[in-house]
Amino acid sequence: MLSEKDFISSQYASIDSAHFRWSAPSNIALVKYWGKKEHQIPANPSISFTLNHCKTITELSVKRKESKDTFSFDLLFEGQPKEDFKPKIQKFLERIETYCPFLKEYHLTINTQNTFPHSSGIASSASGMAALAMNFMSLEKTLNPSLSDKYFNQKASFLARLGSGSACRSIKGEVVIWGNHQETNNSSDLFGVEFTSIHENFKNYQDTILLVDKGEKQVSSTVGHDLMHNHPYAAQRFAQAHENLSKMKAILSSGNLDKFIEVVESEALTLHAMMMTSMPYFILMKPNTLEIINRIWKFRKETKTPVCFTLDAGANVHVLYPQNTTEKVLEFIKNELVAYCQNGQYICDQIGTGAKSI
Template sequence: MIPFDVSSVKGDLNIGKVSWEAPSNIALVKYWGKKGLQLPMNSSLSLSLSSSKTRTTLSWKKKSDGKGVTFDLFFEGKKKLQFQKKISTFLKRVEEKIPSLKDYHLQFDSENTFPHSVGIASSASSMASLALCLGSFAAYSGVESFLGDTFFKEVSSIARLGSGSACRSIYGGWASWGPYEIDDNEKGSNFYATPFTRIDSLFEEMSDFILIVDSAPKKVSSTEGHALMQGHPFAKGRVLQAESNMKKLVDSILKGDWDAFQSVVENEALSLHSLMMSSKNPYILMHPRSLAVIEKIKEMRAKTGVKCCFTLDAGPNIHLLCPKSEKVVVKRFVENDLKGFLENERWIEDSVGDLGPKVLEC
């Protein structure tokens, strides 16, 4: 990736601003459960989306008292007090890497290119875009670790402090996070994500049909779900399963093996929800119509041999993935056979985005 150019910053260190957009991502091997300060219990692998993004502008103004960072957060033009605690915690963590933040008042103005509660990871894209803006401020301030080729690695590391999955949204295409080492050139880390670049042509262009089964707020947040993995009876087995699935999935992507890819992706999706249902305080986030859609996908695939597979994040909505070569057939299937199972017949068409984050004019 091209290193950040500090000339993208407008203004100076007294009063200035910078803008970024960052993609959402969908994990194929799921990150579920954490330890320490936002470190994953297991490795994960995701693909970033091309159209589902968060755009954030960070404006800063130097203060005279130096008594600690203060901030305001606006989302789609409205001040969002409900995110105050989360962002405050995030900034306190980031201050260790960017100490000069304590001398500033910050304003974040964010907006999404996608609707809320539709199965798209908004926390990943939003915290990634915030981290990119803060990393740009750090680079402009001369913090050495944010200069040059280490910029995106450092930004991924601070994005993780706000939302674990956000560290993978610092890259376009495919990214891994956790101890799994793809090869000597792409070594894994618990502290930041790593781009995964050696993709077989079958997986270079992928479509993602996001099927909105239910847009109601989740009854159990992902933060609460991660916490329930502490002391979970299957926690140790889950770590072993995830690392095994990482190897299988990476091999399938390198070799262009769709059947193996499909098997791992769907196993991971259903395993994630089985962990929720078998936790100390069991809960169910899938909807009966989620199961109906999954059965329809399996039936169509068995009859036609079309290459497509499903995955879910921690919620009821489904991502239906396919190679670009199957896009027309799968889109027709969604319109003709699945639409009736969806909330207000809503679905979103997206694809794997290779370009990743982008600095914007502001």
């Protein structure tokens, strides 16, 4: 089992300059991670679908500099300087310094963009930190060509986690498990591991994201996770997540769509229940979120179509369904659900395979 020490770079060469470009997708958790310990360690394991179209594309240019005392970087978002993003990148660099000490030897120019609309209500921290971590690993591989592909991906996931917890699930795989889980070999709190035993029913699974509220998050992820400390139901929730992860693995392997719906929707509502029962407490769903959920339930009951919803810590709704029901579900979405989206906006996505070098 790998430990943090295994990811410390001790052997690397030096170069004058280099340029890399990676894309990394967002992901949507089926079993939710909510609550964390120090150093971005999850309080419970989670499992997620990696998305395909909702991704961040990040270019990294490095140029050797004289001083190695501090980090030096420029940050561009869609080609324009983005000063308000810089503190988060600075904090990320400080967190990973032990594992990537070579970064201080270079001036970094980071140019990033999202394929989904900015402030669309879709979390970009997972895709953004994953894309940046892949670029940093490309630099490390240039400095130390002996790195194996397996180590490259594991360390990229490890680094991404230190930027944003769920980012570790955006590196590799259609389905990724993150967090120690007794029934999952090689599972780790330090990085995500690919889950490969996926039934045909879940191949090319669809995710249409209904943008109910595109405003700034009511509660930041960090604050939300912290609310699990001393939460009256935290212990039960963490135990439930372990049980549901075991169930979800069996479901994804067997292709049982009915059980998939049960666990995914229960997990989504449990996440919001934890927020509503924390202190202070929050209601992150909007009236239109509830309207959409009720209409999905009604449609599923009347048509027997295996469509379900999940939620992140916000008001937007992810509508999940098998590829062979796409035409029917999209017609339903356009006819009944789009009216509850802000400016009628929604994004069609599906399962993807992770980060890619461009």
